Amino acid sequence: AQSVTQLGSHVSVSEGALVLLRCNYSSSVPPYLFWYVQYPNQGLQLLLKYTSAATLVKGINGFEAEFKKSETSFHLTKPSAHMSDAAEYFCAVSVRGKLIFGQGTELSVKP
Amino acid sequence: DAGVTQSPTHLIKTRGQQVTLRCSPKSGHDTVSWYQQALGQGPQFIFQYYEEEERQRGNFPDRFSGHQFPNYSSELNVNALLLGDSALYLCASSLAWAGRTDTQYFGPGTRLTVL
Numbered sequence: 001a002q003s004v005t006q007l008g009s010h011v012s013v014s015e016g017a018l019v020l021l022r023c024n025y026s027s028s029v030p031p032y033l034f035w036y037v038q039y040p041n042q043g044l045q046l047l048l049k050y051t052s053a054a055t056l057v058k059g060i061n062g063f064e065a066e067f068k069k070s071e072t073s074f075h076l077t078k079p080s081a082h083m084s085d086a087a088e089y090f091c092a093v094s095v096r097g098k099l100i101f102g103q104g105t106e107l108s109v110k111p
Numbered sequence: 112d113a114g115v116t117q118s119p120t121h122l123i124k125t126r127g128q129q130v131t132l133r134c135s136p137k138s139g140h141d142t143v144s145w146y147q148q149a150l151g152q153g154p155q156f157i158f159q160y161y162e163e164e165e166r167q168r169g170n171f172p173d174r175f176s177g178h179q180f181p182n183y184s185s186e187l188n189v190n191a192l193l194l195g196d197s198a199l200y201l202c203a204s205s206l207a208w209a210g211r212t213d214t215q216y217f218g219p220g221t222r223l224t225v226l
Contacts, residue, residue: 043115043219046214096167097167097205097213098167099144099154099156100156101154104152
Protein backbone atom coordinates (compact mmCIF):
# COMPACT_ATOMS: atom_id res chain seq x y z
CA ALA A 1 0.00 0.00 0.00
CA GLN A 2 1.19 3.49 -0.74
CA SER A 3 1.69 5.90 2.14
CA VAL A 4 3.67 8.90 3.31
CA THR A 5 5.29 9.59 6.65
CA GLN A 6 6.16 13.07 7.83
CA LEU A 7 8.91 13.12 10.43
CA GLY A 8 8.29 15.70 13.10
CA SER A 9 4.83 16.99 13.91
CA HIS A 10 6.25 20.37 14.81
CA VAL A 11 9.29 22.25 13.51
CA SER A 12 10.44 25.62 14.81
CA VAL A 13 12.97 27.85 13.04
CA SER A 14 14.16 31.42 13.34
CA GLU A 15 13.32 33.96 10.69
CA GLY A 16 15.98 33.77 7.97
CA ALA A 17 16.98 30.22 8.85
CA LEU A 18 16.77 27.17 6.62
CA VAL A 19 13.45 25.33 6.57
CA LEU A 20 13.58 21.52 6.22
CA LEU A 21 10.38 19.48 6.43
CA ARG A 22 10.79 15.74 6.00
CA CYS A 23 8.61 13.34 4.04
CA ASN A 24 9.23 9.68 3.26
CA TYR A 25 7.00 7.64 1.00
CA SER A 26 6.18 4.02 0.47
CA SER A 27 5.10 3.00 -3.01
CA SER A 28 5.19 -0.09 -5.19
CA VAL A 29 4.90 2.02 -8.34
CA PRO A 30 6.58 5.29 -9.38
CA PRO A 31 5.03 7.79 -7.00
CA TYR A 32 3.49 11.13 -7.76
CA LEU A 33 4.12 13.34 -4.75
CA PHE A 34 2.74 16.65 -3.58
CA TRP A 35 3.36 19.24 -0.89
CA TYR A 36 0.42 21.34 0.31
CA VAL A 37 0.30 24.19 2.83
CA GLN A 38 -2.63 24.99 5.08
CA TYR A 39 -2.97 28.31 6.86
CA PRO A 40 -5.24 28.50 9.93
CA ASN A 41 -8.92 28.03 9.13
CA GLN A 42 -8.25 27.66 5.41
CA GLY A 43 -8.15 24.93 2.78
CA LEU A 44 -5.03 23.44 1.27
CA GLN A 45 -2.84 25.24 -1.26
CA LEU A 46 -0.45 23.41 -3.56
CA LEU A 47 3.22 24.29 -3.02
CA LEU A 48 4.72 21.90 -5.57
CA LYS A 49 4.42 18.45 -7.11
CA TYR A 50 6.68 15.72 -8.45
CA THR A 51 5.51 13.83 -11.52
CA SER A 52 8.83 12.29 -12.64
CA ALA A 53 9.84 15.10 -15.01
CA ALA A 54 12.67 16.36 -12.78
CA THR A 55 13.92 15.27 -9.39
CA LEU A 56 14.36 18.83 -8.09
CA VAL A 57 11.02 20.57 -8.06
CA LYS A 58 10.58 24.28 -7.47
CA GLY A 59 7.36 25.59 -6.06
CA ILE A 60 5.74 28.78 -4.92
CA ASN A 61 7.01 31.13 -2.20
CA GLY A 62 10.62 29.98 -2.59
CA PHE A 63 10.02 26.36 -1.60
CA GLU A 64 11.58 23.41 -3.37
CA ALA A 65 11.73 19.64 -2.88
CA GLU A 66 14.04 16.93 -4.12
CA PHE A 67 12.83 13.45 -5.02
CA LYS A 68 15.36 10.82 -3.92
CA LYS A 69 14.34 7.34 -4.97
CA SER A 70 17.21 5.64 -3.12
CA GLU A 71 16.06 7.21 0.14
CA THR A 72 12.30 7.14 -0.69
CA SER A 73 12.21 10.77 0.37
CA PHE A 74 10.69 14.01 -0.84
CA HIS A 75 11.82 16.61 1.68
CA LEU A 76 10.65 20.23 1.44
CA THR A 77 13.16 23.05 1.86
CA LYS A 78 13.36 26.81 1.82
CA PRO A 79 16.68 28.64 2.22
CA SER A 80 15.37 31.48 4.37
CA ALA A 81 12.23 31.32 6.50
CA HIS A 82 9.81 34.20 6.64
CA MET A 83 7.23 34.88 9.32
CA SER A 84 4.49 34.33 6.73
CA ASP A 85 5.67 30.72 6.26
CA ALA A 86 4.17 29.72 9.61
CA ALA A 87 1.51 27.15 8.73
CA GLU A 88 0.75 23.41 8.55
CA TYR A 89 2.47 21.51 5.75
CA PHE A 90 1.25 18.23 4.28
CA CYS A 91 3.02 15.74 2.07
CA ALA A 92 0.79 13.53 -0.08
CA VAL A 93 1.03 10.72 -2.62
CA SER A 94 -1.46 10.22 -5.45
CA VAL A 95 -3.01 6.75 -5.60
CA ARG A 96 -5.26 6.22 -8.62
CA GLY A 97 -6.26 9.87 -8.47
CA LYS A 98 -6.91 10.10 -4.73
CA LEU A 99 -4.47 11.74 -2.33
CA ILE A 100 -3.03 9.95 0.68
CA PHE A 101 -1.75 12.54 3.16
CA GLY A 102 0.80 12.44 5.90
CA GLN A 103 -0.06 13.63 9.39
CA GLY A 104 1.29 17.09 8.75
CA THR A 105 4.11 19.22 10.15
CA GLU A 106 3.38 22.50 11.87
CA LEU A 107 6.03 25.09 11.08
CA SER A 108 6.63 27.91 13.54
CA VAL A 109 8.86 30.86 12.67
CA LYS A 110 10.44 32.86 15.48
CA PRO A 111 11.37 36.51 14.98
CA ASP B 112 -11.22 32.27 -12.79
CA ALA B 113 -13.30 31.06 -9.86
CA GLY B 114 -11.65 28.57 -7.59
CA VAL B 115 -13.30 25.80 -5.63
CA THR B 116 -16.14 27.07 -3.46
CA GLN B 117 -17.87 25.34 -0.57
CA SER B 118 -20.94 26.09 1.48
CA PRO B 119 -21.68 26.60 4.24
CA THR B 120 -18.45 27.66 5.96
CA HIS B 121 -19.60 26.51 9.38
CA LEU B 122 -22.33 24.18 10.57
CA ILE B 123 -23.48 23.01 13.97
CA LYS B 124 -25.63 19.89 14.26
CA THR B 125 -26.68 17.49 16.99
CA ARG B 126 -26.13 13.76 17.12
CA GLY B 127 -28.47 11.77 14.90
CA GLN B 128 -29.17 14.61 12.52
CA GLN B 129 -28.37 14.68 8.82
CA VAL B 130 -26.23 17.24 7.00
CA THR B 131 -25.58 18.25 3.39
CA LEU B 132 -22.43 20.05 2.30
CA ARG B 133 -21.98 21.60 -1.12
CA CYS B 134 -19.08 22.14 -3.48
CA SER B 135 -18.57 23.90 -6.79
CA PRO B 136 -15.43 22.86 -8.63
CA LYS B 137 -12.86 25.08 -10.26
CA SER B 138 -13.92 26.25 -13.69
CA GLY B 139 -13.20 23.56 -16.30
CA HIS B 140 -12.76 20.73 -13.81
CA ASP B 141 -14.92 17.61 -14.01
CA THR B 142 -13.87 15.54 -11.00
CA VAL B 143 -14.71 16.24 -7.36
CA SER B 144 -13.14 14.56 -4.34
CA TRP B 145 -14.16 14.90 -0.71
CA TYR B 146 -11.86 14.68 2.30
CA GLN B 147 -12.42 14.72 6.05
CA GLN B 148 -9.82 16.45 8.21
CA ALA B 149 -10.13 15.84 11.92
CA LEU B 150 -8.44 18.28 14.27
CA GLY B 151 -4.67 17.85 14.20
CA GLN B 152 -4.78 15.23 11.44
CA GLY B 153 -4.11 15.05 7.73
CA PRO B 154 -7.10 14.92 5.36
CA GLN B 155 -8.65 11.49 4.82
CA PHE B 156 -10.18 10.58 1.44
CA ILE B 157 -13.94 9.97 1.56
CA PHE B 158 -14.89 9.50 -2.11
CA GLN B 159 -14.51 10.85 -5.61
CA TYR B 160 -17.12 11.66 -8.27
CA TYR B 161 -16.76 11.78 -12.03
CA GLU B 162 -19.50 11.80 -14.65
CA GLU B 163 -22.09 11.85 -11.85
CA GLU B 164 -20.89 8.52 -10.46
CA GLU B 165 -18.85 7.55 -7.43
CA ARG B 166 -15.54 6.41 -8.87
CA GLN B 167 -13.57 5.66 -5.72
CA ARG B 168 -14.39 5.38 -2.06
CA GLY B 169 -12.25 5.52 1.05
CA ASN B 170 -12.79 3.71 4.31
CA PHE B 171 -15.96 5.53 5.38
CA PRO B 172 -19.32 4.00 6.33
CA ASP B 173 -22.42 4.14 4.18
CA ARG B 174 -23.70 7.03 6.30
CA PHE B 175 -21.50 9.10 4.04
CA SER B 176 -22.97 9.52 0.58
CA GLY B 177 -22.60 11.94 -2.25
CA HIS B 178 -23.86 13.19 -5.52
CA GLN B 179 -22.50 14.98 -8.55
CA PHE B 180 -24.69 17.10 -10.77
CA PRO B 181 -24.47 17.65 -14.54
CA ASN B 182 -22.70 20.98 -13.94
CA TYR B 183 -20.00 19.02 -12.00
CA SER B 184 -20.94 20.49 -8.62
CA SER B 185 -21.24 18.02 -5.80
CA GLU B 186 -22.88 17.34 -2.46
CA LEU B 187 -21.71 15.35 0.52
CA ASN B 188 -24.43 13.93 2.77
CA VAL B 189 -23.86 12.49 6.20
CA ASN B 190 -26.69 10.69 8.00
CA ALA B 191 -27.08 9.80 11.67
CA LEU B 192 -24.34 12.16 12.76
CA LEU B 193 -21.91 11.06 15.45
CA LEU B 194 -19.71 13.20 17.65
CA GLY B 195 -16.73 11.77 15.75
CA ASP B 196 -17.99 13.31 12.52
CA SER B 197 -16.92 16.72 13.77
CA ALA B 198 -14.22 17.84 11.35
CA LEU B 199 -13.27 20.12 8.50
CA TYR B 200 -14.71 18.75 5.26
CA LEU B 201 -12.67 19.63 2.21
CA CYS B 202 -13.71 19.47 -1.40
CA ALA B 203 -11.12 19.24 -4.17
CA SER B 204 -11.52 19.41 -7.92
CA SER B 205 -9.35 18.12 -10.75
CA LEU B 206 -9.36 16.95 -14.37
CA ALA B 207 -10.03 13.28 -15.02
CA TRP B 208 -7.91 13.03 -18.16
CA ALA B 209 -4.75 14.07 -16.29
CA GLY B 210 -5.00 11.03 -14.08
CA ARG B 211 -3.05 10.79 -10.86
CA THR B 212 -0.53 13.44 -11.87
CA ASP B 213 -3.15 16.14 -11.89
CA THR B 214 -3.27 18.72 -9.14
CA GLN B 215 -6.27 18.69 -6.87
CA TYR B 216 -7.41 22.20 -6.00
CA PHE B 217 -8.99 22.54 -2.60
CA GLY B 218 -11.80 24.70 -1.37
CA PRO B 219 -11.76 26.52 1.99
CA GLY B 220 -13.71 23.72 3.67
CA THR B 221 -16.83 23.41 5.79
CA ARG B 222 -16.31 23.17 9.54
CA LEU B 223 -18.88 20.72 10.95
CA THR B 224 -19.44 20.55 14.69
CA VAL B 225 -21.62 17.78 16.09
CA LEU B 226 -22.94 18.32 19.62
